[in-house]
Amino acid sequence: DHRTALCLRPQGWSGTLTADGARLLTTQKNMVLHLCLCLYSQGYKMFAAIKEALGTQRLEGTGAGGGGCISEGEVYKTDTGKVFVKRNSKKMAREMFDGEYESLKAIAATGTVKVPTPHVVVDNPAGGAVLVMEYLDMHSLNRHAGILGKQLANLHLHNINLEKTGNVVSASEVTPTYVSQFGFPVTTCCGYLPQDNSWSDDWLVFYTRKLQQQLTLIEKEYGDREARDLWSHLQLKIPQYFKDIEVKPSLLHGDLWGGNAAELSDCPVIFDPASFYGHHEFDLAITAMFGGFSRRFWDEYHSIIPKAPGFNNRHKLYKLFHNINHWNHFGSGYRSGSLQLMRDLCR
Template identity: 60%
Template sequence: MPEQTCVFSTLHGDMEAIIKDALNTITFKAAGKGGGGCINEGEAYFTDTGTVFVKQNRKSQARLMFDGELESLKNIAATNTVRVPQPIVVLDNPRGGSVLVLEYVDMKTLSKFSKQLGQQLARLHLHNSELKTKASQGFVGQEENVSYVEKFGFHVTTCCGYIPLENEWCGDWPTFFARNRLDHQVRLVEKNCGDPEVRELWSELQLKIPKFFEGLDIQPALLHGDLWGGNIAETATGPVIFDPASFYGHHEFELGIARMFGGFSQAFYDAYFDVIPKAPGFETRNKLYQLFNYLNHWNHFGAGYRNQSLSIMKALLK
């Protein structure tokens, strides 16, 4: 999700020693390349075996957040569809919080490989269904590192921003999305803001949720989960995505936040829909998926996202 840039806070000596021990490296020197936002901070370091990127967060829930990101990256990487930074390890910070150590990837703004990203993202979204087909045909491929997942959710908690997602497994997508995504966010808004209008609108909208998915055969797809323009880039050889909040869900969910903040070219969308064509009702469901992200931003950044959230709810009720 979009974040404002913050100044990186240098690792202290104790944390450096812990990382050096975990990586079995003598060399651990700042490379002068940083990044991050107001949720996490990060910087690249030279080691004996190459350059790594270290993200850190001093909050108590940082371990939960980074463990979820590590599992997200591992699962996406295992599909061999779209590149992500290879995760290495999550470590506790003795002064509070945790760090996540990743492969350092030299990235720049996505431009040349937009079409390729669209194709690769679609392949990621189809990967789980293809595993099901191969299993039904008795095919066992040596290249497969993951098994077919038949429900919606994820095996660990992931965080979109710093808010933990409810990833308990569910066999029905409309139920999972209504309960584990929208209702969860609405309850947080009520708790944090005491806004009665959002609950009133949600009490009506939740009854209508199944209608948005009538006639669809929704198969669980492994998602990045937070694919806005700031979490995509490219290297000299192809696209890369990062900072995921993965779970198995409806593939269309991925394009909700993508459309909210821009950063994706028409070539990206054309390539994606060439592989996975739009299903009837796509535009309405895209608004529904944007609603989750607006509510999530409301819970992160305050009432500046209130009007957009309520406007979408009212539009979906018409």
């Protein structure tokens, strides 16, 4: 009606509305109201599912939150304390969060390094999914950097030690079993790209496949001839970087850049993993790419796991994955770094 039309007039507008204009604005208002009701209904269903999974009557936003270039999150109060709700609207969000959930569980089961306890993954009726996990009062990694170096090394040795000692009960009273292959039981995502974690007995086969998956995406998006030519040469050289060493499967974080490590008042903490069982040196590649890890971190890590012969070239080979992965995520700004690593490795 005319009153509806008046309330929908732009602020400061002093003209008159025709009957058709009033009907149009009323229709638009009804559409907006319908959309709001749909979103409210979808949000209600999602929060009801979270409350049921957590066994809480209270789920109240605090206004605090955070996020990165892939997902966003917010802190909520429940009957028993705070939780962190991480959300992503992409179609593959459920697969991504299922992988992160299983990664956090696997790392926690080793009892070697603190991670947030994952609670539940819930589909979002509005699109995507959410991962609910323990809220931790985290601060930038600083005084516990050396401890994290030791704990990461112990994480990497955990599965290897299981082969020597058999099944052992960790501090969390979970009985881990030695994993003899490279891979992971579920798909995990480095960024938002799913990684092929199909089991393999051979690390070179597994890692070459991992690189090939990234370069296939580059070929589809960019058709980069130089990348294609360099890769055809590099594939033949990869075995020489593993002469005289034996690679055993270690449980890895998978994406341990500086933004995925922090500290609590009494210990370091790592989060946002994209885990799989692989060569322990792989985890060290991205730690060196963007800073955030002090000399104490490196010194303490290598005091437990010294560098093996050929480390520097393998370090480049593992950095190559992350450079190409960033090229796939963020564009050609990472092209030159990726190609330079390939040139260096092909010499």
